[in-house]
Amino acid sequence: MTKDYYKILDIPEFSSTEEIKSAYRNLARKWHPDVAGNSPDVIQKFKEINEAYEILSDRIRKADYDTARRFYSYAKDNHSKNSGKCDSETKKNEEKSFNFNWSDFFSRPNRNFEDKPSRKGDDIYSDIDISVFEALSGTTKIINMLQTQVCSKCRGKKFINGTKCPYCGGKGETSVYKRFNVKIPAGIKDKSKIRLAEEGEKGVNGGKNGDLYLIVHVREPKSYKTEGLNILKTIAISPHEAVLGGNITVSTIRGNVSLKIAPNTRNGQKIRLAGCGIEQNKKIGDMIVTIEIQIPRNLTAAEINLYKKLQEVSGLNIRERIE
Numbered sequence: 654m655t656k657d658y659y660k661i662l663d664i665p666e667f668s669s670t671e672e673i674k675s676a677y678r679n680l681a682r683k684w685h686p687d688v689a690g691n692s693p694d695v696i697q698k699f700k701e702i703n704e705a706y707e708i709l710s711d712r713i714r715k716a717d718y719d720t721a722r723r724f725y726s727y728a729k730d731n732h733s734k735n736s737g738k739c740d741s742e743t744k745k746n747e748e749k750s751f752n753f754n755w756s757d758f759f760s761r762p763n764r765n766f767e768d769k770p771s772r773k774g775d776d777i778y779s780d781i782d783i784s785v786f787e788a789l790s791g792t793t794k795i796i797n798m799l800q801t802q803v804c805s806k807c808r809g810k811k812f813i814n815g816t817k818c819p820y821c822g823g824k825g826e827t828s829v830y831k832r833f834n835v836k837i838p839a840g841i842k843d844k845s846k847i848r849l850a851e852e853g854e855k856g857v858n859g860g861k862n863g864d865l866y867l868i869v870h871v872r873e874p875k876s877y878k879t880e881g882l883n884i885l886k887t888i889a890i891s892p893h894e895a896v897l898g899g900n901i902t903v904s905t906i907r908g909n910v911s912l913k914i915a916p917n918t919r920n921g922q923k924i925r926l927a928g929c930g931i932e933q934n935k936k937i938g939d940m941i942v943t944i945e946i947q948i949p950r951n952l953t954a955a956e957i958n959l960y961k962k963l964q965e966v967s968g969l970n971i972r973e974r975i976e
């Protein structure tokens with residue numbers, strides 16, 4: 654395993670902690686299986702991003718990794734420089750000698766963390782989208798977060814009876830999805846943070862875990878507006894529905910509702926659907942529908958003929974009638 658964690662996070666080697674964090678956040682958001690889908694490729698990519706961040710965000714592990722990486726690229730440079738001259742036998746030997754494993758490097762038994770100070774794990778920030786209705790009424794969201802856990806087989810010791818733990822590959826930890834039921838309180842504001850204590854990055858050398866912060870984004874649906882607990886929605890009706898009246902179906906947050914259009918309904922007329930608004934603290938708002946008379950596009954020849962007929966029989970001038 655010779656992964657280039659800088660390449661994975663798409664950052665130069667001498668990036669600052671902030672730059673590493675920001676690159677990680679952007680990629681983690683983009684490749685989160687909740688967003689990018691649950692295909693094995695996506696999960697692999699997401700794991701790689703997390704692994705890269707895990708190493709590069711940890712001062713001690715990053716220093717180790719940088720040393721190993723420099724050694725590895727030095728070895729590779731030398732290899733490519735010589736390869737023109739080498740016969741296949743020496744080339745093979747070289748490959749063998751430089752084909753070391755990062756996890757072996759990190760799990761060298763003589764490395765001793767015991768005397769290192771403990772440190773709290775980093776906080777993780779993740780985004781969560783809710784609708785404005787959910788924000789007002791409160792809701793529960795299920796989210797899945799990839800978390801690093803101490804390997805249950807070797808209990809983080811990396812070796813079992815002197816051989817590398819097959820379950821975690823000698824890393825001492827495994828990545829698993831943890832499912833959270835996140836309760837979002839009624840009346841939450843856009844960009845509020847919800848803190849899940851100690852669900853962030855693992856603590857170092859016995860330190861406490863970091864926290865997981867969910868940043869709540871309240872999205873206003875395109876077809877609705879809200880005004881307090883009331884929901885405002887514009888509904889299109891055709892000219893003949895406006896003249897003759899009829900029943901139309903309106904979708905509300907409480908399901909479909911049949912709405913009676915009275916004969917001679919005006920453009921811009923408002924109709925109140927009581928109790929179809931947002932519920933909060935045992936109060937419930939209404940839905941206020943604004944009628945918009947729309948001329949249908951792509952009228953058929955038959956319809957145009959009927960309009961012509963209407964023009965002939967309609968004796969009164971509309972501009973005289975509006976006084």
Ligand SMILES: [Zn+2]
Pocket residue numbers: 804805806807808809810811818819820821822823824825826
């Ligand atoms: Zn293990």
